Amino acid sequence: MGIPGVRNKRGKCEIRWYEYDKLRTKVLQIPFTPAGQQKAAKIRLEVIKQFKKGKVEPLAAPTLLTLAQQYLESPLAPSTLRTVRSHLNKYWLHHLHNKPVDEITSLDIQRIVTNDMRHLSAKSKKTRVSTLHAILEMAVPDFIIRNPAKHPKLRFKPEKRLIDPFTIEERDQLLAHLTGMDLLFYQIRFYAGLRPGEVIALTWADLHGERLFVGKGITDGANRNTTKTNVERVVNLHPKLAAALHSTPKRFAKSPIITRPDGQGYRRYESFSKRLVRLQRDLGIRY
Numbered sequence: 001m002g003i004p005g006v007r008n009k010r011g012k013c014e015i016r017w018y019e020y021d022k023l024r025t026k027v028l029q030i031p032f033t034p035a036g037q038q039k040a041a042k043i044r045l046e047v048i049k050q051f052k053k054g055k056v057e058p059l060a061a062p063t064l065l066t067l068a069q070q071y072l073e074s075p076l077a078p079s080t081l082r083t084v085r086s087h088l089n090k091y092w093l094h095h096l097h098n099k100p101v102d103e104i105t106s107l108d109i110q111r112i113v114t115n116d117m118r119h120l121s122a123k124s125k126k127t128r129v130s131t132l133h134a135i136l137e138m139a140v141p142d143f144i145i146r147n148p149a150k151h152p153k154l155r156f157k158p159e160k161r162l163i164d165p166f167t168i169e170e171r172d173q174l175l176a177h178l179t180g181m182d183l184l185f186y187q188i189r190f191y192a193g194l195r196p197g198e199v200i201a202l203t204w205a206d207l208h209g210e211r212l213f214v215g216k217g218i219t220d221g222a223n224r225n226t227t228k229t230n231v232e233r234v235v236n237l238h239p240k241l242a243a244a245l246h247s248t249p250k251r252f253a254k255s256p257i258i259t260r261p262d263g264q265g266y267r268r269y270e271s272f273s274k275r276l277v278r279l280q281r282d283l284g285i286r287y
Contacts, residue, residue, distance in 0.1 A: 006040045008032040010069075013040035017048050024142075027066075061102040061143040064135070065093060071135045078220035087131040091116055101139045106151040113154070123158035166190075170285050177279055181258055184244060185272050188258075191241035195228060196269035205253040207245060210237045221267040 005016050013030045016023060028043060030036040062070075068088050072081065095112055096104055109132065117125050133149035140147055166174070171190050178186055188199050197217035201224075206213045215232035217224045227233070237245070248257070256265030280287060 003037045003041045005044045006037050013037060015040055015044040015047065017044055017051075019051055022142075061100040061139065063098050063100055064104065065097040067101055067138055068093065068135050071138060077224060078222045082220070083127075084131050087128045088135075091128055092132050100143075101136060102143050104136070104148050106148045106154065109149055109151070110153055121158065122156040126156040126158060129154050129156070164286075166285075173283060174276070174279060174285070177283065178276075181260075182272060182275055184248060185258055185269075186276065187241050187244050191238035192235045194235070196272065197224070198227060200256065200258050200266040200269050202257045203254050204250050204257060207257070210242050211235065212237060218267060218269075 007014050007016065009027050009032075011032055012027050013032050013036050014025055014027045016025050018024065026047075028040050030040050072084065076084065091112060094116075096108065099108075109129065113125060113129065117128065120128070129149055133147060136144070136147050136149050175183060175186060175190065185196075185199055188194055188202070189196065192212060194202075194212075194214060195217065197219050198214055201216045201218045202212070202214075206215075212235045213232070214227060214235060215225075217227055245257070251263070255263075259265055277287065
């Protein structure tokens with residue numbers, strides 16, 4: 001049983017307390033050992049005592065590196081975690097890792113964008129600044145009043161992307177040349193509009209008559225108990241998809257609908273995409 005208000009933070013003691021309804025935390029440079037925990041507990045009690053007396057001194061603002069580590073420990077999808085780490089290591093931490101967040105200015109960020117991202121598109125710049133914005137937002141309002149990544153000059157308007165969907169004829173041509181699970185995978189994609197990670201996450205328990213219940217996905221081999229938008233939805237089946245699903249041999253309710261030859265489910269969907277692109281090339285259908 002640990003000591004209330006003290007927990008392990010990368011081998012150091014972190015103390016946690018409330019000021020009114022606001023949770024406060026501070027990592028102490030004290031090893032997380034039995035003796036260290038006792039010492040941290042005394043410091044925590046003194047902090048609470050000083051707060052009640054109205055003598056609390058403002059905590060020093062964390063560095064961007066410290067704040068980024070806290071952000072990376074929050075619940076993030078594997079693909080998001082990978083993207084955030086890439087943006088941090090390639091751009092933000094390279095310049096700002098030891099800088100307290102209350103000293104980071106919009107001008108600092110603009111310089112990095114100008115010098116290190118000049119080759120990127122507006123959309124790419126926007127996503128990288130958004131990563132920094134999300135991390136710095138954790139410091140508002142405790143350490144900074146305004147997020148420096150939220151500045152008019154840091155708003156990038158991506159060019160409108162031309163939507164180029166498959167035509168009905170192209171869809172039918174592709175489906176006519178697919179077989180087995182490739183065919184069923186793309187029937188679900190075309191006729192139900194599911195994301196690829198949602199398709200491979202489907203189980204027979206999600207099929208209810210003429211409807212599919214979509215509430216989970218698989219990303220980078222990891223299960224997600226929500227969809228990308230965190231919204232569950234019900235999809236009414238197109239007659240062709242309903243016929244395909246009901247003619248497919250079913251197994252247990254929790255068994256995946258899309259299975260490998262060994263009967264197990266897929267953890268990734270890239271192989272389906274590669275085979276479709278290859279088929280498009282063979283049929284002369286543009287990417």
